[in-house]
Amino acid sequence: MEKACVDINELINVFSNTQGSIYQSDKLNCFYVDFGGKFARYNCLSLQKLKKIVENIDVEALLLNTNRADFELVTFNGCEHIYLLSALEIVALKDLLHGTFTMFKLNHMVNDCLNRLVY
Amino acid sequence: MKDLMRIKCLISQDIETLLNQQIKKEAHSSSLYLSMSSWCDQNGFDFSADYFAKQSEEERVHQLKLFKYVLDMGGNAVSPEVTGIKTEFAGFREVFEDALEAEIAITQSFKNIASRCHKEQDFVTMEFLNWFLKEQREEEYKARRALELFEVIGEEGTGRWEIDKHVNKITYSEQ
Ligand SMILES: [Fe+2]
Ligand SMILES: [Fe+2]
Numbered sequence: 001m002e003k004a005c006v007d008i009n010e011l012i013n014v015f016s017n018t019q020g021s022i023y024q025s026d027k028l029n030c031f032y033v034d035f036g037g038k039f040a041r042y043n044c045l046s047l048q049k050l051k052k053i054v055e056n057i058d059v060e061a062l063l064l065n066t067n068r069a070d071f072e073l074v075t076f077n078g079c080e081h082i083y084l085l086s087a088l089e090i091v092a093l094k095d096l097l098h099g100t101f102t103m104f105k106l107n108h109m110v111n112d113c114l115n116r117l118v119y
Numbered sequence: 120m121k122d123l124m125r126i127k128c129l130i131s132q133d134i135e136t137l138l139n140q141q142i143k144k145e146a147h148s149s150s151l152y153l154s155m156s157s158w159c160d161q162n163g164f165d166f167s168a169d170y171f172a173k174q175s176e177e178e179r180v181h182q183l184k185l186f187k188y189v190l191d192m193g194g195n196a197v198s199p200e201v202t203g204i205k206t207e208f209a210g211f212r213e214v215f216e217d218a219l220e221a222e223i224a225i226t227q228s229f230k231n232i233a234s235r236c237h238k239e240q241d242f243v244t245m246e247f248l249n250w251f252l253k254e255q256r257e258e259e260y261k262a263r264r265a266l267e268l269f270e271v272i273g274e275e276g277t278g279r280w281e282i283d284k285h286v287n288k289i290t291y292s293e294q
Contacts, residue, residue, distance in 0.1 A: 012120050026121045044127040045195060104124050111122040 015099040019092035022100045035093060040081045049076050051097045059087050059094075128193035134244055135194040137232045142185045143199035144228055148221055149178035150204045155214050157206070164211060164283040170265075171218075181251070188247055211279050212269050219262040226255040257291040264289045 011023035011032060020035030031042045033050070042050065053076050062070055072090060074083040085093065130138070152175035160168035189196040208214045229251050236245040268282045 014120075024120060024123065029121070029123060029126075031123075044123055048124075048132065048195075104122075107120050108122050108125050111125070 015096065015103050017092060017096050017099065019089065020096050022096060033096075035096060036083050036085060036089060038081060038083070046076075046079055049079070050074075051101060054090065054093050054097055057090055057094075059090055062087050062090070130189070130192045130194055130241065130244055131239055134232070134235060134239065134241055135189060137235055138185055138189050138194070138244075139197045139199075141228060141232060142182055142189070142196065143201070144225060145178050145182035145185060146199045146201045147204070148225060149175050149182060150201050151221060152178060152218070154204050154206050155208070155218065158208050158214060159211075159283075162211070164279070166283045166287045167211075167214070170286045171214075174218075181254070184250075188244075192243075211282070212266075212274065215262070215266045215269070219259070219266050222255070222258045222262045226259060229255060260291045261289050 010027055011025055014022045014024050014031070016022075020033070023032040023034070024030075025032070029043075031044075031047050033040050033042060033047075053074060057072055057074070062072060070087045072085055072087075074085055074090075074093075075081065083089075083093075128135070152171045156168045156171035156175060159165075159171060186196045186198075205217065208217070229248060233245060233248050233252065236242070236248065265286050268285055272278050272281050272285070274282070
């Protein structure tokens, strides 16, 4: 989905770094990952899968291995998107996803305190 | 902002990962017991072969119990790949030593998950785990009792034949 198709004002910026942003739509219960020249939609499960896969990429091994290019193909079963990323971009994506999930955790705590635990 | 991850799933990703690892461990136990059953059968220990076959089925039930819980809580339960099952044993006694060792490892693994639950204050999963913690009492007791038969009866003469006959009679009662 292209950026223009989504009304940007409806989206909540969960986390950003210099390379990209991740947004949440409370209306559609989904996420948008703005990264690597793509604006891609994810649901809860697929965003978790993306995080797991990116987390598991060993950047050091990628750089030290002289038999292959320093690029990695990032996708997974059932994912509509494919990323071809350099080592630096992978580091940035790791950071982006890590920051996003930290914000999810924080948001969960805030929700607990402000909404769920008040009576 | 909506708490979307929590709306989707009761358990945290860390707990989900630990439970999926446990699903794999139970599957591994099930395969290991089946392998032990095969070895016992081929070496003429019929009662022990039955005992381990039954244990294998129980481990499968444990695996499915965990599997269902992860799915019921909205998580992603992963069907595990099981490899590296031991098929050769040095002797009758080694089979039982391995069985006890495997149960001890499983108990330790559940303690580890329980400790994570406490840390996260995930009392829902903790309550679910209680069944397994209690089950491990019985599992370790039976494995330990079986191994003790080697001391009590001894392997000499018709000892192994005698041990085999008694393995199936081990039962555990809380009272
Ligand atoms: Fe078990
Ligand atoms: Fe067991």
